[in-house]
Amino acid sequence: MRSPDVQEVLLSVEGVSLAFGGVKALTGVSFDVRKGEIRAIIGPNGAGKTSMLNVINGFYHPNQGSITFKGQTRARMRPFEASRGGIARTFQNVALFKGMSALDNIMAGRTLKMRYGLFWQALRFGPAQREEVEHRHRVEEIIDFLEIQAIRKVPVARLPYGLQKRVELGRALAMEPDLLLLDEPMAGMNLEEKEDMSRFIIEVNDHYGTTIALIEHDMGVVMDLSNRVVVLDHGVKIADGTPDQVKRDQAVIDAYLGVAH
Amino acid sequence: MVLFGQFLEILIGGLLSGVLYSLVALGFVLIFKASGVFNFAQGAMVLLAGLALVRSLDLLVANGFPFWTAIILGLVFAGIIMAVTAWLVERFVLGPLVNQDGLTLFMSTIGATFVLEGASQMIFGSDVYPLRLFPTDAWFLFESSFPGGILVNKLDVWGGLIAGILVAGLAIFFQRTKTGRALRAVADDHAAAQSVGIPISWIWFVVWLVAGLVALVAATVWGTKLGVQFSITFLALKALPVLIIGGFTSIPGAIVGGLIVGAGEKLAEGFLGPHIGGGIEYWFAYVLALAVLLVRPQGLFGERIIERI
Numbered sequence: 001m002r003s004p005d006v007q008e009v010l011l012s013v014e015g016v017s018l019a020f021g022g023v024k025a026l027t028g029v030s031f032d033v034r035k036g037e038i039r040a041i042i043g044p045n046g047a048g049k050t051s052m053l054n055v056i057n058g059f060y061h062p063n064q065g066s067i068t069f070k071g072q073t074r075a076r077m078r079p080f081e082a083s084r085g086g087i088a089r090t091f092q093n094v095a096l097f098k099g100m101s102a103l104d105n106i107m108a109g110r111t112l113k114m115r116y117g118l119f120w121q122a123l124r125f126g127p128a129q130r131e132e133v134e135h136r137h138r139v140e141e142i143i144d145f146l147e148i149q150a151i152r153k154v155p156v157a158r159l160p161y162g163l164q165k166r167v168e169l170g171r172a173l174a175m176e177p178d179l180l181l182l183d184e185p186m187a188g189m190n191l192e193e194k195e196d197m198s199r200f201i202i203e204v205n206d207h208y209g210t211t212i213a214l215i216e217h218d219m220g221v222v223m224d225l226s227n228r229v230v231v232l233d234h235g236v237k238i239a240d241g242t243p244d245q246v247k248r249d250q251a252v253i254d255a256y257l258g259v260a261h
Numbered sequence: 262m263v264l265f266g267q268f269l270e271i272l273i274g275g276l277l278s279g280v281l282y283s284l285v286a287l288g289f290v291l292i293f294k295a296s297g298v299f300n301f302a303q304g305a306m307v308l309l310a311g312l313a314l315v316r317s318l319d320l321l322v323a324n325g326f327p328f329w330t331a332i333i334l335g336l337v338f339a340g341i342i343m344a345v346t347a348w349l350v351e352r353f354v355l356g357p358l359v360n361q362d363g364l365t366l367f368m369s370t371i372g373a374t375f376v377l378e379g380a381s382q383m384i385f386g387s388d389v390y391p392l393r394l395f396p397t398d399a400w401f402l403f404e405s406s407f408p409g410g411i412l413v414n415k416l417d418v419w420g421g422l423i424a425g426i427l428v429a430g431l432a433i434f435f436q437r438t439k440t441g442r443a444l445r446a447v448a449d450d451h452a453a454a455q456s457v458g459i460p461i462s463w464i465w466f467v468v469w470l471v472a473g474l475v476a477l478v479a480a481t482v483w484g485t486k487l488g489v490q491f492s493i494t495f496l497a498l499k500a501l502p503v504l505i506i507g508g509f510t511s512i513p514g515a516i517v518g519g520l521i522v523g524a525g526e527k528l529a530e531g532f533l534g535p536h537i538g539g540g541i542e543y544w545f546a547y548v549l550a551l552a553v554l555l556v557r558p559q560g561l562f563g564e565r566i567i568e569r570i
Contacts (some may be wrong), residue, residue: 021283039287046349052535057323059452059455078264078459079455079456079458080455080458080459080461083455083456083457084458085457088457089456091452091453091456095452095453095456096449096453097445097446097449097450097453097454098449098450098451099445099448099449100442100445100449104445107442107444107456107457108442108454108457109455110439111439111442111443111459112456112457112458114439115397128438132437132438132439139515160568171457172456172457174457175457175458215416
């Protein structure tokens with residue numbers, strides 16, 4: 001278990017409820033994410049973890065409750081406003097731009113950092129071109145960091161799953177986010193790939209100081225990586241605390257093992 | 262030698278007229294690539310662009326503007342009209358339908374077609390308006406080798422040149438710029454594109470704007486050839502076999518498909534026509550497209566369709 005260095009709150013979720021028709025995905029969920037920590041969201045299948053991430057990054061608009069990010073409170077916003085504010089994410093089922101190379105995928109993550117508009121881009125010389133080169137440098141650094149130099153020109157559809165996940169992480173990192181949301185970064189990986197990915201996550205957190213909120217099923221990974229854990233079950237928060245506290249919590253044990261009613 | 266000369270003449274004429282089909286097909290490919298929507302309104306957009314150009318041109322010339330100034334102003338005006346159209350389409354037709362089924366979006370472009378056709382003729386008039394931007398006479402090449410030489414239309418050569426420049430420009434734009442990358446990103450995955458901060462509505466506007474400008478270019482060439490008139494919208498039907506042959510997602514495919522259709526139908530008319538009766542030109546392209554569909558449903562250059570189950 002690792003310890004949080006800073007106590008400042010970066011993101012706080014207050015009483016968020018979300019329903020699709022009659023199905024309640026989230027009910028009055030509140031928790032916060034402190035600056036610089038790795039925060040895990042866990043829970044059985046269908047607990048509302050991904051819905052929670054989708055609310056944070058603006059894909060879903062909560063029916064009730066609010067979200068405060070970097071001191072600004074809001075009830076709803078659009079995904080590209082979330083990314084403009086500094087929230088990047090990866091997806092449970094890798095969502096890369098399949099036809100494009102690994103390099104282009106990560107370059108796409110720089111979209112918001114590039115300032116020159118259509119006019120200059122159409123000209124193919126001048127500031128837009130210089131800008132493209134500058135960003136290419138940053139992207140190459142990320143590629144080095146993730147150790148994917150060898151595959152950068154390969155169309156991502158051809159890459160094995162583990163590498164696709166890594167490229168997707170690279171695309172999110174290219175945005176230089178304040179908050180990085182990872183939806184099951186290790187799902188479907190073998191042990192070695194999991195270890196690599198854990199190492200990258202810790203390094204991103206240490207090296208760039210990026211705050212990370214992640215969803216994960218592998219309890220070993222969650223206990224190793226995260227500073228604090230929030231547990232959801234059927235859209236309701238049932239526990240919140242350090243990995244050790246959560247592990248001993250009776251409600252959590254019941255939710256995971258099932259309990260006779 | 263006479264036969265070979267005739268073959269060459271028909272082949273060159275066919276290839277060049279094929280490039281003109283490609284010009285129209287390009288507009289379809291752009292929108293399909295970037296949004297997965299088959300835009301039925303592309304033909305109507307050619308009509309709108311042509312009418313806006315020719316009518317403003319007539320007005321400017323009648324008011325004593327020199328010809329070249331009038332052309333530039335007319336092109337700018339037509340460009341603005343296409344930009345406004347792109348904005349309106351995004352705002353009122355596609356915008357409210359984000360995340361809907363492809364077929365729903367396709368139906369909505371059929372609706373847009375009728376609105377565009379009606380509105381453009383209501384605003385700019387519904388006659389046949391002659392457009393004289395390019396020379397329409399012909400060259401006679403190799404007169405020493407072939408009796409009478411080989412006839413090549415200057416307009417067709419101009420059309421070929423313009424299409425070539427357009428394709429090169431679009432290819433660079435799509436492959437090497439931020440917006441190009443964003444366009445491809447949106448086509449691949451809406452949610453992922455949104456997560457990296459690409460505003461989808463802006464991207465759709467850009468796509469429809471580019472498709473509108475391609476329609477304008479097509480209108481300059483086709484308007485010179487046929488006069489700007491309602492029947493120009495039927496070009497969309499000629500673009501269909503081009504797309505099926507070349508593949509809906511490939512810019513080079515639109516060019517090659519155009520060349521195959523153009524050369525194929527002219528050669529069939531010239532050589533098969535006398536034996537089985539004329540009028541082959543009008544259906545030959547569709548038969549070609551059908552044959553391609555049987556062998557390679559994704560078209561010659563289209564992305565292979567792989568369904569994972």
